[in-house]
Amino acid sequence: MKLPWKNQKLEEEKETLEEKIEEQENQIEKLENMLEAEKDRRSNLAREKQEAEEKLNRLKDKVEGLKDNSNNEEKSSVLEFRDVNFQKFQNSLEKLGSLKSPEKDMVSIYSPERLSNHSELSDIKNSLPEEKLRPLLNEEKISVFYTENLGIFCFKLRPFFSEKFSTGRKFELEGLKEFVKNDKHWALISRGESKIYAEKNGGFEEIDMIKDRVNSQHGKGGFSQARFERKRNEQVQKHLENVNEEIEGLENIYLLGDKTLCKDLSGEYLGGFDPNSSPLENFYRPRRLKTSSLEK
Numbered sequence: 001m002k003l004p005w006k007n008q009k010l011e012e013e014k015e016t017l018e019e020k021i022e023e024q025e026n027q028i029e030k031l032e033n034m035l036e037a038e039k040d041r042r043s044n045l046a047r048e049k050q051e052a053e054e055k056l057n058r059l060k061d062k063v064e065g066l067k068d069n070s071n072n073e074e075k076s077s078v079l080e081f082r083d084v085n086f087q088k089f090q091n092s093l094e095k096l097g098s099l100k101s102p103e104k105d106m107v108s109i110y111s112p113e114r115l116s117n118h119s120e121l122s123d124i125k126n127s128l129p130e131e132k133l134r135p136l137l138n139e140e141k142i143s144v145f146y147t148e149n150l151g152i153f154c155f156k157l158r159p160f161f162s163e164k165f166s167t168g169r170k171f172e173l174e175g176l177k178e179f180v181k182n183d184k185h186w187a188l189i190s191r192g193e194s195k196i197y198a199e200k201n202g203g204f205e206e207i208d209m210i211k212d213r214v215n216s217q218h219g220k221g222g223f224s225q226a227r228f229e230r231k232r233n234e235q236v237q238k239h240l241e242n243v244n245e246e247i248e249g250l251e252n253i254y255l256l257g258d259k260t261l262c263k264d265l266s267g268e269y270l271g272g273f274d275p276n277s278s279p280l281e282n283f284y285r286p287r288r289l290k291t292s293s294l295e296k
Contacts, residue, residue, distance in 0.1 A: 079135055081156050081287040086202050089155070089286035090180065096145055096153060097173045108172035109144040112159035120165040127167060128152075145171045154289035158270045160254070185250045186283050187243065188273050189257030189265065191236050194243045196250075197279055204280055208246050212239040240265065256282060 107127045111118050116137040118124060125133060132152050136144065145153040160179055166172045181201045188195045192214030197204050214235045244265050247253050253267035262269045273282040
């Protein structure tokens with residue numbers, strides 16, 4: 001026999017527990033909403049961060065390609081180099097190569113590093129007038145040709161030449177002209193899409209394009225930001241492995257792109273490239289010194 005006051009007490013306890021359960025459920029729902037809002041906020045921040053990083057990555061190649069332009073205000077205020085197309089550059093080499101002198105007074109200088117660090121700087125100082133030489137001392141990746149009668153000719157190029165200094169009845173141009181004419185390969189390396197070109201004497205063709213999926217941004221939900229970045233790095237590394245498989249068997253391979261991407265690839269690294277320029281202009285990136293800038 002159930003006592004009525006016990007049933008009433010149980011009912012009261014039940015109601016109390018149900019109220020507590022409802023309160024807890026409301027609290028849980030509130031916390032879940034707060035958590036979801038925080039997840040959304042973090043996801044948006046992570047996505048914005050990734051988009052910014054992607055924008056930075058897209059600009060890296062261009063920045064590398066433009067690094068050769070001086071960002072030193074003092075230097076740029078003295079010298080001005082102007083881009084020339086490949087054909088004009090090649091024509092200039094031919095014209096310089098046709099010049100002769102009865103005396104050994106034609107000076108040729110190659111300086112892949114800063115000219116002030118050239119191993120034969122003392123001889124160079126004895127061969128060039130100080131007012132011509134002094135503005136060039138902080139320049140690098142340059143080839144300089146000088147004779148008193150004709151003045152100075154200076155090019156800024158990819159540093160594919162070795163350090164050299166000579167005087168003679170002709171300018172020393174054979175090594176430079178030979179490099180331009182030789183068969184060679186160029187690899188333009190990017191994250192997820194890289195291209196390989198065969199080139200000889202200004203004629204070139206794209207012989208391979210290696211394209212792999214590399215995630216461009218971290219979407220809402222799914223992987224955490226850290227996991228996403230690890231995954232993306234793995235994708236980039238896989239792409240570079242695929243690139244290396246394609247270029248390992250090639251001869252005379254030169255690499256252009258972000259140095260961190262090219263450091264483990266087969267071939268000689270020569271700097272960055274500008275994705276907005278033509279392949280040929282990226283290969284040599286020839287610029288000629290405006291000689292009037294030496295007189296400022």
